[in-house]
Amino acid sequence: MLQVRVKPGIEDRIRGFFPWIYRPEIASLSRKPKKGELVVIRDFGGRFLGYGYINPEVSIAIRILSFDKNQPITPDLIKNRIQEAYNYRKQLYINSNAFRLVHSEGDLLPGLIVDVYDEYAVVEFTTYGMNLFRETVISSLVDILKPKGIYEKANLTACKIEGVEVSEGVVYGKVPEEIVIWEHDMYYYINIPHGQKTGFFLDQRNSRRFVRNLVEPGSRCLDVFCHTGGFALNMKKMGANEVIAVDLSDLALDMGRRNEQLNNLSGIKWVNANAFDFLKEMDRKGEKFDVVVIDPPSFAKNRHALPNALRGYKELCVRGLKITKSGGYLAVFSCSFHVTEQHLFEVMTQASYDVKRQVRVIAKTFQDKDHPWILQMPNTLYLKGIWVEVI
Template sequence: MLQVSIKRGREKRIKGFHPWVYKNDILSFSRRPKPGELCVVRDYKGAFLAKGYINPDSYIAIRILTYRKDEKLDLKFFIKRISEALEYRKGIVPSDSTGFRLIHSEADYLPGLIVDYYNGYLVVQITTLGMEVLKDKVVQALIEVVKPKGIYEKSTVQVRELEGLPLVEQSLYGEIPEKVVITENGIKFNVQIIGGQKTGYFLDQRENKLLFAKEFVKEGDRVLDAFCHLGGFGIHAAVIGKAKEVVAVDSSQLALDLAKENAKLNGVADKFQFVKGDAFKVLKRMQQEGEKFDSIVIDPPAFAKSKTVVEQAKRGYKELFLRGLKMLKPGGNIVVCSCSHHITPPILEEILLSAAYDTRIPLKVLYTTYQAKDHPFVLQIPESRYLKCIFAKSFPWEV
């Protein structure tokens, strides 16, 4: 196996269980590395640190799979890792939810691998060259541990191109339906496996949707669900919160069509008004027309995919938050989210505070939450805490 020595002082991060070795950490190789192959990581004196896989052309050159010298990176290794991940999910995913994240990359010690479970079917996303090389072992292990009806690969994220990999969407095992129905907090949702966004559904908001519906929505409320995707927050508000009316906004016709199906599945289609369009323009028009809501959710896609666009992203978030606050009834609730890891919790609070100042709406924050427990973040990797949500309530009087 390839031996990789890292520079003096760089071993501290590895010993602290940070799972990445950067290109400029490397001191030497025992031979010329093959992209994607397994390797042993050693300190500058030759002492063992870890095992992983390498892509010498990537900024993150090595991703660590184990810190144990005696652990072989064979099929048994993947069966063990996946079994551990499944046991963890059994303990934290509620029994009324048949969709969950089974493997969350570094958080499950399988960097470069995402696996989502949808009522018996698995959707796999591979983001790194090293995990691509190991894909056959991963699929074999998933079949043995999970015994799924089918496995579908949706490796369509742009980060693959940084690893020299093509975008891929294909069946890996069994018969794959175009759509599958899952339950989330007891609510039914159609998930578009083939041709849908990401792996088909955004599972990371499960706990936030339930919190919103149970504590922030009351019977008879009017709710705005901006960037609604498949209608998650809005349908929770209608079914669990018993909202009277939900206005759901999204720019994707496919997402809105599925959201309409989901509303029908749960018997709340009559409560919904679906609006197709750019949320910036739609919210501006609604605000100018004097629309008012008891509760508002603003959950946009990632605006800041790199540090260079953080300031521009902050302006985008602020415009949305301003529009939302201006449509909020006194005593109403607003939930704002960001799935950009560059927008840290303090930055998100700063943006909301600035919007509250400009609109002269006093807010009290009741919760700051993150992604669901089946998407845990790694303490050593701040970037893995990507989703932040602020649950705030306005004071029950106008200034």
């Protein structure tokens, strides 16, 4: 197997279970590597550190799957990891028939995402190395889940950065255009082929539940960047008098309307608008809400986009604070890998100062527990939300 030695000083981080090696950290290779090839990683003196796969064309050149000399990367290792991920989900008692089964590094399977929607699975290969295991992954999912169908979603990062020739479509059995899943006591339509991400924002499950604690019968509520209405539906379910749900996607809004009927609810106002313009307009008109949830898409796709992203989050905090009643609640989320919890707190602090509204933090929420994160990579805690009471 191809042997890689890392530069002196890198070994401690790897022994501390950090699973990435950047291209400039490689000291030598036993020969020219092929893209996606398996490698043995050694320290500068030749001592074993781990097994991984390499893509010499990208900045994160090596991703490590095993730190154990006796556990080389084989199809069996991949299958066992998927089985372990499944066993872990089963004991989480997720109150839904839709969950993330494999969360890349969080399940020691870098480059692999698998979401399960009832009897169907959706798979994404985000690295060249993992894509080479696609047959093993798909046959393992068939054995473990016994699904009716598996759909592969194209991942743009994989395509653009890793050079994977992504394909999209059914890779096993049959997958209908639309299915219905349940989460807590609510039902949602999922459109796997045309929906965003793999079809649903599974990571917000716990926050969609949490918002119920804040809604009183008769409240006036706002769900900004609502997608198919995750927060709006829960607000209405708790007896909110008025709920406005805003998104730019017609498909998401249409599914939101149908989700409302599916759950025997009515009266949500579904608005197709740019969230920034909509919030500005609400402020200009002096509108006020009891509960405001702002859950935007990622603004920082890479490190360089961070300053602009922080300006975007600050603007959302400012606008949110201005339209929340005294004694009301505002939640702002970031799902940007590069925006930390601390960044989010700082922009909320600055916004509170700017608009002269005092806030009290009532909760922090994160991606739900089927999206495990690893301690050595704080960024894998990518979804964070701050919930404040506006005094």
